[in-house]
Amino acid sequence: MTSGSVINGQQTLNPVGDKSDDFTVTGDHQQILTLTKYDEPKPSMTLRVIKQDNQSQYLAGAAFTLQPSAGEAETITSSATSEGQAFATKLIADGTYTMSETKAPDGYQSNPAKIAIQVATTGKEATVTIDGEALKPGESKNGYTLAIDGSTITLQAINQPLAILPHTGGQGYQRLLGIALGLISAAFLLLLVVLIKRRVVKQHD
Known part of the structure; x- marks a missing residue:
């Protein structure tokens, strides 16, 4: 920061570069003067x-x-609190x-939906x-439900479980095999009974 001109006992301190903050110091100051500028944080949700x-x-x-329009992407791994919160973060x-x-x-199946806020x-x-x-507050689309309360945005994200397929050689396969063998055995016995009856009839003739 460089010093400016002295007008009517007031010294104006000019900003450096393209910064727009400036200060005015009144009176004669022979000693070192320290100026502190406090910036207010930018609003966020x-x-x-x-x-x-x-x-x-x-x-x-x-x-x-989470990818901001200006800045680097952030990777967030979710946890599960007693309130079900996976994560929380500030959006400037x-x-x-x-x-x-x-x-x-x-x-669980992954949800491919893309959210823009x-x-x-x-x-x-x-x-x-x-x-x-x-996506308006109270609406549900593509596995997400939105709620906005004051400066808090809440997204409820639903995952569907993966489908469970029967394993080859598992209980389902064994049950089907047992039923098939039972039917084959019953058919064989029925055929055997028919043949015996025919033989008996021929002998009587």
Whole structure:
């Protein structure tokens, strides 16, 4: 910071570079003067994600990517608190964020939906879309339900369990094999009875 001109006993300190903050010092100061500038934090909203299955059981172990429009992507691994919160993070005002699930909890299908969140300049409102379609508070689309309470955005994310396929050689296969063998045995016995009856009839003739 460089000193400016002295006008009527006032010295104006000019900003450095393109910074717009400036200060005015009045009177004569022979000693060193220290100026402290306090910046107010930019408004923000809190994003909460709740991870559940279709039976409302809280899930852990999912991984999400959160990509701000300006900045590096952040990878978040979910936990499962008593309230079901997978994770919570701050979204700075006047920013756009994209969120997607990159890893599903063990035993569950991954949700490929892409969430876009645009936070207003005031930090009190947000616009949310899912796969390019608007998602309003109270609505559910593609496995996500949105709620906004004050400066908190809550997304409830649902994962469907993986389908369980029968294993070759398992109990299902053995049961079918047993039924088939039983039917074959019954057919063989029936054929044997018919042949015996025919032989008996021929002997009587």
